[in-house]
Amino acid sequence: MDGKKVIDVIKAIAAKIDEEKEYLTELDNVIGDGDHGINMARGFDAVMPKLEACEGKDIGTILKTVGMTLVSTVGGSSGPLYGTAFMKSAMTMNGKMEMNLNDLLACLDVSIEGIKMRGKAVQGEKTMLDAMIPAVEAMKSAKDAGAETKAVVEAGVKAAWDGVEYTKTIIATKGRASYVGERSIGHQDPGATSFSDILETICNCL
Numbered sequence: 001m002d003g004k005k006v007i008d009v010i011k012a013i014a015a016k017i018d019e020e021k022e023y024l025t026e027l028d029n030v031i032g033d034g035d036h037g038i039n040m041a042r043g044f045d046a047v048m049p050k051l052e053a054c055e056g057k058d059i060g061t062i063l064k065t066v067g068m069t070l071v072s073t074v075g076g077s078s079g080p081l082y083g084t085a086f087m088k089s090a091m092t093m094n095g096k097m098e099m100n101l102n103d104l105l106a107c108l109d110v111s112i113e114g115i116k117m118r119g120k121a122v123q124g125e126k127t128m129l130d131a132m133i134p135a136v137e138a139m140k141s142a143k144d145a146g147a148e149t150k151a152v153v154e155a156g157v158k159a160a161w162d163g164v165e166y167t168k169t170i171i172a173t174k175g176r177a178s179y180v181g182e183r184s185i186g187h188q189d190p191g192a193t194s195f196s197d198i199l200e201t202i203c204n205c206l
């Protein structure tokens, strides 16, 4: 992937988030405050006009633009969390004009570390991490088993959606959903869902 392709992928993510806006908000209505889709869409809408100035720039600059825009435009916790993920990824991609599978995995690794730190969360607390961590593990296993890039990312997408299913079975202990306690059981986590949408979009663009 070159910078132009990365910009196309970000545009595709913005379109997907816009498509899923109402559904993500509905999910957040049940266990949170009903703004996850609105938050994500607001963030990515603000990213769109900034992408033009990113043309021809290195991938680090592109991802940094996305991260900073999400942090500054999204009020909810997902803004700083996804913003951190993109900014950490930007550091990994600093100065690079091409992005390969190993780079994507490195970006996901630092994103997880960043979200864990910023959100003070671990796996099993019914957050986006419950989709991200199994997705990256599945991708690494598929890669080690010799799978092609597309198949590796497909394995990640499947594991991410399995992670979303898993969030239905656990109690939220981080974020607003923790306020509803046991009543969060049976409902999937909005952030895990939006992450799976994002990874699926990346996969479809490959």
Ligand code: ADP
Binding pocket: 028, 032, 033, 034, 035, 036, 037, 039, 040, 075, 076, 077, 078, 079, 081, 115, 118, 119, 120, 121, 126, 127, 128, 129, 174, 175, 176, 177, 189, 190, 191, 192
């Ligand atoms: P808010 O919770 O502030 O309304 P959003 O509704 O946009 O923000 O995002 C909620 C999502 O953010 C949750 O579904 C969860 O995946 C994620 N999240 C919330 N708090 C944390 C945290 N401390 N660590 C990791 N992820 C979190």
Ligand code: MG
Binding pocket: 028, 032, 033, 034, 035, 036, 076, 176
């Ligand atoms: Mg919310």
